[in-house]
Amino acid sequence: MNPVPLINHPCTVCCRPTSMWCSRCQSAWYCTPEHLQSDWPRHRKECVPATHAQNYNIIATPPPAEQQVIMRPRIITVKCRPSQVPSQGMCPQPLVNGHFPDGQAESIVLTQGLNGEPLRFPLHLWYSPTALSRCAPINRAIYHITSGAAAKAWCGTVVVLKFNGSRRQGYSDAGSNDLPALSAYFLAYK
Template identity: 70%
Template sequence: MNVPINRPCLLCGSPTSMWCSRCQGAFYCRPEHLQQDWPRHRTECIPTTHQSTHNMNMIATPPPAEPQYTSVSAILFAPEEERPRIVTVNCRPASRSSHGMCPLPLVQQYFPDGQTEGIVLTQGLNGEALRFPLHLWYSPTALQRSSPVNRSIYNITSGSAPKSWCGPVVVLKYNGSRRQGYADAGSNDLPALSAYFLAYK
C-alpha cells in the first residue's frame, strides 16, 4: 500500500505523509505543528479502530488534555465586607458518564472551614418563579462557630432578616430551569436574593 505524500499539513499547508497517530486522519508536516494545532484538533480527534501498518509515518498524539474548565461570574457575600461583589468561579465539567449533569463550581476557596452546602432558589419577589434559578453556597457550621454576622447580607436586608447569616455566601446563577450549566450572576439578581434572606427563618 502506498503512503500518500501529497496531503496538506493542517497547520501550514505543506505537503506531508505524516498523520496524527490517534485518529490517523489529520496530516501534519512535523510534530510541532500537531502540538500547536492540538487545542483545536483535540475536539475532533476521534481514535481510530484501524491499526495502520505505516507506524513510521505517525506523529505521536499529545496526551489527553485536562478537562476544560469554564468560568462564570458569581456574587460573593463576604462576611467582613459591606457590600456583595462579583467574583469569578471556575466550574469543573461533569464526567462523561453523567450526561446532562451540571458542572461542579469550585467554591471551596471562599470557605476556609471546608464545609459547604447548597440551596437552590427557584422563587423571586412575591413568589414568582425565577427563569434562572440561583444556587447559594454557604457554610452550615459558620453559625455554630460563632462566626461574625455577614455584613454584606446584613446591609442589603437593612438588618431586617430574621436569621443572622454568618460566614461567606457564594451565589451562582443557572443558565435555565433545567440546571445543566451556569450563566453569569450579577447585580440584577440582588433583589431576589434580598427577598430570600428576608424570608428565610
C-alpha cells in the same frame, strides 16, 4: 455658679424618680449607671447626641458601640469540574469548598423570587452552616440587601451563581437583577 435644678423624671428602667440622664443625648433618664448599662442595647438606637449639652445631672457616658467584624462583598472566581457525561446535559460542578474556612458548604437552589413567582434562571447559593456558631463576621452584603431585617444573622461566606439556562446546564454570574430574589430568601429564612 449655675444652680442644679431638681427635676424628677421616672427612670427609664424602673420608673423611680431621678434627676440624672444619659450624658450623650440628655433625654433618657436613669437612677443608676447599672440601669443605663442594662438599657443601652435598646437606648443606643435612639440616642442622638444633644446639641445643647449641659454639664449637670449627667449619669454616665454610654458604653462604646460594640465592635463587629463585617465581611465586605467581593467578586471571586469559582472553578468548575466539568460534567462526567456532557452528552446528558448535566451542569458542571462548581468547586466552592475552598472559599469556606472550614471547607464545608451546604447549598440550596432558589427557584422562586418575590411573592413566590418562578425565577426564569434559578439561583444556586452556597453557605457555611457553622459560620454563626464559630463567630464568623457578619456578611455585609446580606445585611445591606435585607436592610438588617433578616431574622437570622447571616455570617461568613455566601457564594451565589445563576444557572444560565432553565435546564441547569451551566452557570453564569448572579447580578443586581437577582438581588430582590436573594433578599426575599434571606428575609424569609428562619
